[in-house]
Amino acid sequence: MLKALLATLTLTLFASATVQAAPCRDAQxxxxxxxxxxxxxxxxxxxxxxxxxxDAPGAKPIK
Incomplete structure (x- = not known):
């Protein structure tokens, strides 16, 4: 029972670490x-x- 709990906890921690370390992508x-x-x-x-x-004439950026 203790081994199963420890294995589940280890896998959960490993999975959450890989999700947080996911690289970012831009619009392309x-x-x-x-x-x-x-x-x-x-x-x-x-x-x-x-x-x-x-690029339209008279267009101004929003601040």
Whole structure:
């Protein structure tokens, strides 16, 4: 009984450690550092206040 409990505990700890150590991926699916994956994408709004592509004329980034 004690061996089964110890084996279950060991496997649980091993499985949780591998999940936490999973590498991060960017939007294209490439491996990157986890800090780089958490950066927010820049969003822009046009003169009317609606979301627009940042390369559109009159679009300004949101702060």
């Amino acid at each position: 699916g490439k491996f990157v550092k986890c800090e780089a994956a958490k950066t927010k994408a820049v969003q822009c709004k046009d003169a009317k206040g609606k979301f627009a592509k940042c």
